[in-house]
Amino acid sequence: ILNVEQSPQSLHVQEGDSTNFTCSFPSSNFYALHWYRWETAKSPEALFVMTLNGDEKKKGRISATLNTKEGYSYLYIKGSQPEDSATYLCAQYSSASKIIFGSGTRLSIRP
Amino acid sequence: EAGVAQSPRYKIIEKRQSVAFWCNPISGHATLYWYQQILGQGPKLLIQFQNNGVVDDSQLPKDRFSAERLKGVDSTLKIQPAKLEDSAVYLCASSPTGVLLLPGELFFGEGSRLTVL
Numbered sequence: 001i002l003n004v005e006q007s008p009q010s011l012h013v014q015e016g017d018s019t020n021f022t023c024s025f026p027s028s029n030f031y032a033l034h035w036y037r038w039e040t041a042k043s044p045e046a047l048f049v050m051t052l053n054g055d056e057k058k059k060g061r062i063s064a065t066l067n068t069k070e071g072y073s074y075l076y077i078k079g080s081q082p083e084d085s086a087t088y089l090c091a092q093y094s095s096a097s098k099i100i101f102g103s104g105t106r107l108s109i110r111p
Numbered sequence: 112e113a114g115v116a117q118s119p120r121y122k123i124i125e126k127r128q129s130v131a132f133w134c135n136p137i138s139g140h141a142t143l144y145w146y147q148q149i150l151g152q153g154p155k156l157l158i159q160f161q162n163n164g165v166v167d168d169s170q171l172p173k174d175r176f177s178a179e180r181l182k183g184v185d186s187t188l189k190i191q192p193a194k195l196e197d198s199a200v201y202l203c204a205s206s207p208t209g210v211l212l213l214p215g216e217l218f219f220g221e222g223s224r225l226t227v228l
Contacts, residue, residue, distance in 0.1 A: 004153065034217075043114065043219040044202070089153065099217070101146075101153030 004092050006102035013080045014110050020076045021105040023090035027071035032093040035064055035075055038104070039086045047075075047088075080109045113137065115220035117203050123226045129191035132223045136184070136205030140218075142166075143180055145188050146202040148222070154202055160186065193227045200224050 005024045013019045025033065032051045036044040048057040053068040061078045077084055087104040094100060116135040124130050136143050142161050146154035157176065159167040162183035171178065175194070180186040190197055200222040208216055 006153075009151070041120075041221065043221045046217075091153075099156070101155075103151060103153045 004090060004100045004102040006088075006090060006105050008105060009103065010106040010108070012108045012110060015080060015082060017080055018076065018078045019080055019107070020074050021088065021107075023073045023075070023102055025071050025073075025090070025092040025100075025102075026094070027068060029094045030068045030071075030092070033066055033073050034091040034093065034099075035073070036089040036091065037086045038089055044089060075105075077107075080107075082109050082111055085109045115203055115205050115218055117201075117220035117223050119223055120221065121224050121226075123228065124193055125228050126195055127192040129189065130193055130225060131187050131189045132201050132203075132225075134186045134188070134203030134220060136186075136203070137207070137218055140205035140207050141183075142206040142208065143186050144204040144206075144217075145178055145186070146204065148200045148202060149196075149198070157188070157201075190225075193225075195227050198225055198227045 007022050032049060034049050035047040037047050038044040048064045050057060050066040055066040057064050063076045064073060066073045073090060075088055085108050087106045089101055089104045091099050091101045115137055118133050122130055144159050145157045147157050148154040155170060157171045158178045160180040163180045176190055178188045188201060202222045203220045204217050206216050
């Protein structure tokens with residue numbers, strides 16, 4: 001993998017259901033991985049910063065895992081709510097000053 | 112603490128016209144970034160300033176895009192002349208650190224959405 005890739009590109013989930021999506025990144029020269037939530041007409045908001053292989057982070061109903069050896073991170077949302085509707089971006093820091101963003105996963109929650 | 116301010120929030124222009132975007136970073140932040148986010152793609156770095164000097168502008172289309180950061184504070188990004196493919200959200204971000212960006216220390220504005228007709 002040469003770029004940061006996210007899948008799926010978009011996702012429609014029923015309110016109350018749980019969901020997850022993937023960020024894949026080059027495993028070489030890994031420094032850190034960042035997850036952002038970007039709601040329409042707002043600024044991207046930092047969710048998690050992950051640096052160590054095996055890292056697991058949690059914030060309310062949202063959690064993330066990191067596997068630096070195989071180059072992927074999962075974001076999980078438990079019991080989706082309408083306010084979770086947003087684009088979720090991951091960004092790899094390949095060194096302390098270079099950031100590469102994925103194209104995002106657009107999540108829509110159906111009431 | 113006030114966040115990164117950007118204006119205008121929305122702009123519609125015709126191709127070949129010019130447009131300028133303004134960014135005011137968080138007070139005291141040394142580093143300022145301009146990103147271009149085209150629909151369906153991730154944000155792409157256009158230019159990075161450290162105080163009022165350019166650190167990286169390798170992906171800035173210099174034939175039509177220009178940016179400056181006077182006095183190391185506010186910044187403007189200009190497109191002249193605009194093309195259809197310039198339709199995008201232009202995000203400004205700032206960081207309190209220097210060129211060595213630490214994870215978790217990148218703060219974004221709400222973006223300026225440009226539509227070129």
